[in-house]
Amino acid sequence: MSIFDGSGHEQVVFCHDPDSGLRAIIAIYSTALGPALGGTRFYPYASEEDALNDVLHLSEGMAYKNAIAGLDHGGGKAVIWGDPAVDKNEALLRAYGRFVESLGGRYVTACDVGTYVEDMDHVARETRHVSGRSPEAGGAGDSSILTAFGVFQGMRAAALHRWGAVDLAGRTVGVAGLGKVGRHLIPHLLEAGAEVVACDVNQAAIDWARANHPQVRIVADADELIASGIHVYAPCALGGVLNEQTLKTLDAEIVCGAANNQLAEPGVAAELDRAGILYCPDYVVNSGGVIQVADEYDGAFDFKRAERRTAGIFATTSRILERAKGEGTTPVAAANAIAEERMAAVGRLQRVRLFR
Numbered sequence: 205m206s207i208f209d210g211s212g213h214e215q216v217v218f219c220h221d222p223d224s225g226l227r228a229i230i231a232i233y234s235t236a237l238g239p240a241l242g243g244t245r246f247y248p249y250a251s252e253e254d255a256l257n258d259v260l261h262l263s264e265g266m267a268y269k270n271a272i273a274g275l276d277h278g279g280g281k282a283v284i285w286g287d288p289a290v291d292k293n294e295a296l297l298r299a300y301g302r303f304v305e306s307l308g309g310r311y312v313t314a315c316d317v318g319t320y321v322e323d324m325d326h327v328a329r330e331t332r333h334v335s336g337r338s339p340e341a342g343g344a345g346d347s348s349i350l351t352a353f354g355v356f357q358g359m360r361a362a363a364l365h366r367w368g369a370v371d372l373a374g375r376t377v378g379v380a381g382l383g384k385v386g387r388h389l390i391p392h393l394l395e396a397g398a399e400v401v402a403c404d405v406n407q408a409a410i411d412w413a414r415a416n417h418p419q420v421r422i423v424a425d426a427d428e429l430i431a432s433g434i435h436v437y438a439p440c441a442l443g444g445v446l447n448e449q450t451l452k453t454l455d456a457e458i459v460c461g462a463a464n465n466q467l468a469e470p471g472v473a474a475e476l477d478r479a480g481i482l483y484c485p486d487y488v489v490n491s492g493g494v495i496q497v498a499d500e501y502d503g504a505f506d507f508k509r510a511e512r513r514t515a516g517i518f519a520t521t522s523r524i525l526e527r528a529k530g531e532g533t534t535p536v537a538a539a540n541a542i543a544e545e546r547m548a549a550v551g552r553l554q555r556v557r558l559f560r
Contacts, residue, residue: 221299231263236551240280242266243316246288269487271543288318301330335497344500347493352388354492361521373397378434381441382409385462439463460484473536
């Protein structure tokens with residue numbers, strides 16, 4: 205079977221600039237709601253096939269994320285194949301920016317794993333269709349602050365649905381990953397009165413947590429974390445962490461975290477439901493970052509405006525959980541249905557042609 209079979213993508217572009225070492229793929233899943241928006245991942249994939257599979261999956265996810273966040277953007281994503289610590293350089297980033305510009309605004313890029321605001325500043329020297337730039341360059345800066353805020357809002361909504369109150373006081377939350385988002389999530393949890401257990405593979409991140417939040421209990425790894433009597437599990441690092449093996453030991457009542465693609469396979473959503481674990485779809489609760497970069501791209505960035513919109517993740521999560529309960533389905537199925545309904549309803553307006 206071809207890797208493209210059933211993908212449903214509008215456009216997939218392979219980008220190569222031998223002199224700078226650029227090898228990139230840009231995937232546009234849908235422009236039904238507007239220009240496809242999604243970050244650029246810089247990662248040392250084992251093969252081009254792995255890079256292609258990742259960008260196809262991620263770009264489809266962005267279409268659903270942007271739709272359910274209420275943004276006037278479709279879904280897209282890009283990957284640069286290489287080691288960012290070794291291969292990243294100004295010429296490569298600017299060459300990549302030219303490929304983005306060549307798409308004429310169909311795709312808008314931003315930061316993702318392996319890319320940062322400084323990188324977007326280089327990309328922006330070659331294209332108008334970029335967001336997530338540094339404040340010095342007129343951009344919004346780090347989007348992980350609002351990503352964490354949105355996850356917290358989703359967690360509050362899940363608490364209301366499961367326990368009848370948004371209060372997290374006295375609940376134990378396990379945060380797996382103390383990187384960009386996890387470290388911003390912890391203060392929200394502590395302020396809400398939650399007890400926090402955390403882990404990370406990076407010793408520097410653990411040292412940071414101990415120095416800044418000594419009340420956080422550090423455990424060895426994610427396996428110990430999910431078996432430590434937590435009420436809420438917040439995966440904030442790698443995807444694919446919810447699988448058949450973790451379900452055997454996970455005793456949390458709620459899963460709500462920032463990591464993308466947390467389900468190892470689609471069937472895990474039903475397994476979580478059967479186990480009585482309330483799962484908040486990751487692409488719903490972690491959309492604060494894309495809300496921020498969309499605000500920056502669509503006009504003069506206003507943090508308070510983006511924060512207010514991110515606070516709406518509480519209502520969106522509540523709507524999804526109530527619909528899932530009412531229809532006897534999973535939160536993932538409910539969220540997907542809401543996103544697809546919006547893409548269909550608003551996307552059909554493109555048939556009314558505008559001359560601009």
